[in-house]
Amino acid sequence: MSAADRARDLLGRLVRASAFERFLISISALLLSVFIGALIILGAGRMTDCSSAAYTIAVPGKFVTQFVGGSSVFAMGFCYDPFAVYDLLFLGALGDVLSNPLNGQFATTLAETTILMFTGVAVAVAFRADIFNIGVQGQLVVGALTTGVVLAYVAPPLADLGVLATVVLLPLGLLLGGVAGGAYAAVPGALKAYADANEVITTIMLNFVATSVALFLVSREKYFKDPESFANQTVPLPDVAMFPDFLFRPRDDVSLLALAFAIAVLVGIWYLLQHTSFGYDLRTSGLQPDAAEYGGVDADRTIVSSITLSGALAGIGGAVYVLMMLGNFQTGVPDYGFDGITVSILAGNNPLGVGFAALLFGVLKSGSVVVQVGSDVPPTLVGVLRGLIILFVAMPEFFRMIGRKFGSFDQPGEPVAADGATGGGSDE
Amino acid sequence: MTQTDTAVRLEDITKRFPGVVANDNVDLHVERGSVHALLGENGAGKTTLMNVLYGLYQPNSGRVVVDGEPREFDSPRDAIDAGIGMIHQHFMLVDTMTVAENIALGNEPRKWGGLAVDREAARREVVELSERYGFDVDPDQTIADVSVGVQQRVEILKALYRGADVLILDEPTAVLTPQEVEDLFGVLDELTDQGKTVIFITHKLGEAMHAADDVTVLRDGENVGTVDADETTREELAELMVGREVVLDVESTPPDVGETVLDVDSLSVLDDRDVPAVTDVSFAVREGEVFGVAGVDGNGQAELVEAITGLREPEAGTVEFDGRDFTDAPRRERIDGGMAYIPEDRQERGLVMDFDLVENGILGSQHGEPFAGSGTIDWDASREHAEAIVEEYDVRPPNADNDAVSLSGGNQQKFIVGREFERDPRLVVATHPTRGVDIGSQEFIHDRLLELRDEGRGVLLVSSKLDEVQGLSDRLAVMHDGDVMAVVDPDDVTEEELGLLMAGEHPEGYEPRSERDAKGVAQ
């Protein structure tokens, strides 16, 4: 076999590998969404009013040149310039990263990315076990609340211990978040395993419950409300309880330590799924419950333990949100949980892919701030983009059809389920 | 239009699937008013050919001629309009709807200008049709509540309701008891008497000869001959089917039995619908013997095996494995205790279709030595293991990195068999171990099974292939309706006697089963 043949063979196998195909599909989905988003921006630019066009599409007016003469063209003006918007959205999120990698906007991007890694991998773990955990948001809230409330009591007495206090308090905070989030997720897990209650419904309901109960607890001074503030929040935690901010400035609310921790968690979860008996059980019952049962997997226990793990990851995300960004618990937690679903789907529920998808969504979230400050385009556009990306990721067949037209990745066998059901083994 | 004698003529039909030629230039002539059997082994292309006739598949080449007119069927609708009806191997019925609704589906009589289904009219027509053909069905029962035999009649009524002149039945007898099979053949006679034409698919020689006027044999997608049922012999048909003379006798040495490995006592099991599927069954399997269970599919064998292997909770009774009570033991404990199990449904249970063979190779062993220690899986050892199975059991293509889904059915089965046999089991529970496997591999699997027996392991063999269970077993239990009719010596029993037992009747000279036979204490 010649080297060229071998290379082609390798390439062929790569293309067939579902992980690679997933990657291609995700990229194509992203590009297509950006394109359609641009059309929406242009369309919206026609619906709004402005004094001068921000963007003009020039139609080389053959007709005009021919019959009217001159170099003028027919053009259509738009109030919004899609290129400028995308420039603000994608590059704005990085700030002036080349001259100052530690700038505030980039810090925001990284901070968002860090939280999304936790919620993304939380959703992914559950998905791999074929459980649709829509309750990540609620679990994150419960985790954040527990961390904020308990540390508010534990931390102040230790505040004078300096680094030693951090060494104790930080892990304690994360642990509290994880335990609380896990316990809160175990409820729908047990209901699914032992009472056949559909987890999609129960977790949605529990999201509402978590938000309401959190509001109840932190809006009353007799419970955990900070008496010093109008806001519904717990008292601020001392700095020693927080993630140290290393290179970034404290006000940037980001910590490279937290980011590193998040990455370590992603790798750890990947290892857990691919290289441990528990991970094998989890994946098997996610792909084919009957085969899992045949292979000696206790289906009910696996359901409960996987969603508990998922909830624990979400809860840790909540703890990081408190210990890195806010410094206390406050009602009105952003929709990290729902974004986590998006992140996980885009990543094909692969823990390592979650890292990249979280970065993309971190950029989108942070970039939307820049878009809002820097242009008139409503930042809800980012929400539309998010929906479009998911829609396109959900239809791999569409891209396969296009792919087949151009003869690239033609592949026999089952289509890759968009929830990443296929390809469990290929990233091992 | 002149009436031709040929109701259906298929000319030069070729149908290809990725990697397979399912039908290769097949010709078929079916006489009007006759029963025409289509015979062939698993995968010979019978169903595909009929799906082409029914408009479900479009042939790559060839022509369909009905009533002397060439037709192109783009969908079953076209075929139905041309007077063709098909009763599929897996019934095409909607469980939640009534008999009458199922029969009328797609051709509902309307009233109020089409705004409503005229349910009375539909019922009337169903009652009328079933009276005309002597069927006994209640139009108002829900499909989920009626027996398989009735469901089949509903399928036939469905075709007749659509005015079918040509009825295709795909393996209609596979799920029926012998009595129901006789009833069915009566129905077929009734149909042909009324001028209908019947094509039925089977791979049972006897049936083809008994019920058909003509028999066409397919092999590897080709028509290898059409013969007159009255003038042919079983031997001739068998040879046409498999392409060589068949030797079904497995040479085996007398067993050298030891301790009891599996002791099943008064076991009762419910099926998915909570209906008793196994009632008060007792038997034992000992080291060094093959204990066979024969019976028509659906007589409780599946539930029995699931109760033994820990996939279904028994209603009553006990299961002892290796001298310990395993009745309520979790599945994992049974695997760890040395119970290997070749499941009936390889694609649902036996393999994780989206895993590659390396991952599938440790299914069931993912928790302990030698592939997993202290919670982590040793993928290198797992790979070696999978590659060894692939090589020894001739799994093709020979690459352990392939996903299970990409393997053909037979190769999937070979891999499962390999994995389970290589477990170093105390007991092998094998259900239909050679289903869908080519002849060469069948022999290999049979030999390995006997080897295991000779090494002193217990084997519980469940198969609906009579020749297989009869040939391999040292003792043979026949199940009917959840009950063990008798435990017999497979070398002494005749096919007729077995047939009667499977149909729930005791042939003369046979005692009802006794505890002694079942447990094999006397031997």
Added chain:
Amino acid sequence: TGGPSGGDETETTTEGSSGTTEDSKGTTTGSDTTHVGMVYATGGLGDGSFNDQAQSGIQQAREDFDLEFSESQPGAVSEFGNYQQQYAGSSNPDYDLVSCIGYLHADSLSETAANYPEQDFQIVDETVDADNVGSYVFREHEGSYLVGVLAAHLTSMSFSAGAGSTKPDSTNVGFVGGRESALIQKFEAGFTAGVKATNDDIDVQTSYIGSFNDTTAGQEAALSMYNSGSDIVFHAAGNTGTGVFQAAQDKGRFAIGVDRDQSVTKSSYADVILASMVKRVDTAVYNAAEAKVNGNFETGTTTTLGLQDDGVACVYGDQLESEIPEDVRTAVSDARQSIIDGDTSVPQNPSDA
């Protein structure tokens, strides 16, 4: 209709157009133009009350002075800091003032302000103790007291105006709050105190919706109050209040608006809006901007706006004002005077009302 004014098919060269985005980024503006960055509260614009009121203040300032502003609507509390820094850190344009609307800004602002000592900030509804922050707070309870007096008088007489009417036998009025918080409770406390001071037999039904944006729930809560005998419902619930007005119209009863004169800003409901407890966030914003333009913006201080300086007021509905009996209006203005004079002290906490 929309798009750039100039028509659909403009004959133009591609180079010629300059858009709004370019404006804020590219073109250099005269150094004497004052730039203000507005960061609204999470309810966002379109609430018809709080944020919109702040916006009208800055819009007025733009008309009156050489001033440009840019605005943003954070979706969550955790985003406040980021927006504040965006404006504070921007050099193109260099914002002279960053105006933070709403008490939830307080925590992040104290951090941001410390990090941008050269930047001036304004915060509305909370006090931030920093040298570069000017704080503006209101005595909402005082204004709410007045509308409480108004409601208590009208509900115990037979009053009919616009699309609503009251029954003399009614013994209760309603209050609909947005999300539970100490701030909204100031409204509730003042209102209840005003009602009770006028007629102790009148009960106040109170509902918190849990959101400033759930119009349907606001409507249902108000309907439930009207059905159980309330004639008048006062809301302090942002956009949720739209539902209260709708309910008043459905039932032919009255409502009292909040933050702005809602009989003007929500004119389709003018026939049921008796009055509004106006909170001059616009004044606070306008004054700060004006001071900035004139170079006398005071930082490190807290400006409290109460009844006396018209920071809060009971403003009668555009359409119904003339129909409200003279003696009722007199009672309201008497109460106002009494508070200003310090003869009446209004509680800030519902449990004291």
Added chain:
Amino acid sequence: MSDGSRVAGTARSAVVGAYDRLFVGRSRLQQAVVGVVLLAALGLTAAGVFAPQSDAGRLFAVLTADSTLAATLRLSVPIAFAALGGIFAEKSGVINIGLEGLLIIAAFVGIWATDVTGNVWYGLLGGVLASTLLALLFAIVCIEFRADQIIAGLAVWLIALGLAPFLSSVIYGSKNTVSVDTFPTLTQMGIPFVSEFVTWELGFVVDLPDVGVDFVPNVIDLQSSLVGLPFFGALFDASPPVYLMLLAVALSWYTLHRTAFGRWVEASGENPKALDTAGVNVHRVRYGAVLLSGVLAGVGGAALALGVGQFTGNGPTMVNGKGFIAIVAYLFGNYHPVGALGSTMLFAGLDATQLTLQARDVFQVPTELVRTIPYITVIVVLAVFGRTRIPSAGGEHYESGEDE
């Protein structure tokens, strides 16, 4: 047999029948829950009669107030319509968890179209069109491109969640729209359904010389006395969407169970191959069902927004999870339109009582916790009784001519 004993016999069999229905064939836990609920109901009634001033007594009063039924019906409208839509889609084998998105887009376009045309009914039509278009996109993606239905549904929700506030910002400069007209109630409309019709009929009669009595006032009295009926009065003075909802429930039941299309929908979800081999195009049936879900959810979404005359686009928008509650509702209702309406009303009723309880200070439970009652009820009911069987082929793609 004496009349007395006959009455006793009837009563006895009614009691036995009710007992059978409630308790027989249920698990211990289920029996316990049913028992507790019955006892609580009994206790409440007793309290309402004997101790009307107690908390329990006042709760009873709240529950039986006709305004409670009115609020329940109003709050039910968007949920019930979405649930009906969900039934059609899911029964045909396409799980549509994008209902929330359909409600959102319909709510916004409903307001926008009303604003532009000045007519509430055109607004409703606009909302329905928008929702149907989005449903069509969903259908194409699921049926043509074999998308995972759950994920595509999620995408539909996310797209609408972004698009509606985006368009609102573009058109109205804020995520919340301006206020537009709302649906009038029956009385405000001059009661065209009941009185005008009857009046006209009788007006004709009045013209006859024989009849000297003026019936017309009597008829109007009948109307207002219907409205004045305790509890059920609400049924006679609601806004058009409430009647549309009741009509849609009846029509949906009829369509599903009595028309050929309904039978095909059922077959398409249970065994699409059976439908295919019976000569009906499964794809076409599924397209029909999903589009129908778009139409129904569209009515619900537009009615929601036109009930208050404004679209609110902040956070989860004014729809705020109603689409998800709708899924819960039809699962509870076991895919039966009437069952779905029942569970919708249970949920909406809890919501309505929750608001009233708060306002009247019954049971001094903190408002935030009272607000969780509907959600917790759903979880408990689901855990105890929740074994709904989804259609066998639900969520699965079907392609003609493939092996299962």
